[in-house]
Amino acid sequence: MVVTLNTLTSELSDNSELFAMSKEEGDDAGLLTIEVEGNKLSSIVEQLEFRRMFNNEADSCNAFVDIQAGAGGTEACDWASMLMRQYLRYAERKGFKVTVEDESAGDIAGIKGATLKFEGDYAFGLMRTETGVHRLVRKSPFDSSGGRHTSFASIFVYPEVDDSIEIDINPADVRTDTFRASGAGGQHINKTDSAVRLTHIPTGVVVECQDLPSQHKNKAKAMALLLAKLKQNEIDEQQSSIASERKILVGTGDRSEKIRTYNFPQGRITDHRIKLTQHNLDQVMDGDMISICQALLTENQLAQLSNLEDNT
Secondary structure (H helix, E strand, O other): OHHHHHHHHHHHHHHHHHHHHHHHHOOHHHHHHHHHHHHHHHHHHHHHHHHHHOOOOOOOOOEEEEEEEOOOHHHHHHHHHHHHHHHHHHHHHHOOEEEEEEEEEOOOOOEEEEEEEEEOOOHHHHHHHHOEEEEEEEEOOOOOOOOEEEEEEEEEEEEOOOOOOOOOOOHHHEEEEEEOOOOOOHHHHHHOOOEEEEEEOOOOEEEEEOOOOOHHHHHHHHHHHHHHHHHHHHHHHHHHHHHHHHHHHHOOOOHHHEEEEEEOOOOEEEEOOOOEEEOOHHHHHOOOOHHHHHHHHHHHHHHHHHHHHHOO
16 A cells, blocks of 8 residues: 555656646647556556545455334335335446345335345445434325325345354364264274264364264264364354344434435435435435445545544
């Protein structure tokens, strides 16, 4: 990053000098060269900006988007399905592959909940700003009196758990016990200490294997089981962390925890976190969320820079 910035600064300085000389001498070819170089530098700046916006470790991961209808009954279920459509349309615009992992239909209309999987470059980084409670204000199509209704849906976005976790077991951390196998298995298996029990001392995880006639084979199988259990424990910890984060970020789904309001009568969408208001609700509901996401990511980066300055 530092090398890139230094190179960029040097290139800008050189091009500024060349521009001044070419302009003074009326050198059109030199000016055209500077234009080409300027476009290249602009591309570098855009790449730096992109890297700055997505500096969280999980930003480049695939993402799961969990949608849950909140307060509002049938109206809330319909609202949840509208948000689901919005995110599917946004995925199309970004070129993400989307899979509906789970979907629960509402009793009358819409959905009670759904989980979508977004696969693509920086899917989590682009979607993570959607986590929170989304409020809908509109004249309900389910109310014959045409009254205005307010309903809610909660969104939680989390990165795909890394199922390629590598577990490195220190042999000194594993206690091996052998014992005589029991049950069916023939004369040999019942008369020798072929069964193996492995205990991973740091975690207390215990596995054993006695279904093979050879102690060596039982130990190899037990070690594979131990690796699998430790790996699953790591995944469970990640998922537990995700669940805890959901509780913090989304809360109960109560209206007081809203992050964004979609006001259909006024065609207005407001993100309360950054006090952003736009009057392009129809476009946003059709998946054109880029400007909102960009504004949120920019604000997040400014907050991070402010925190760094406060801590220096």
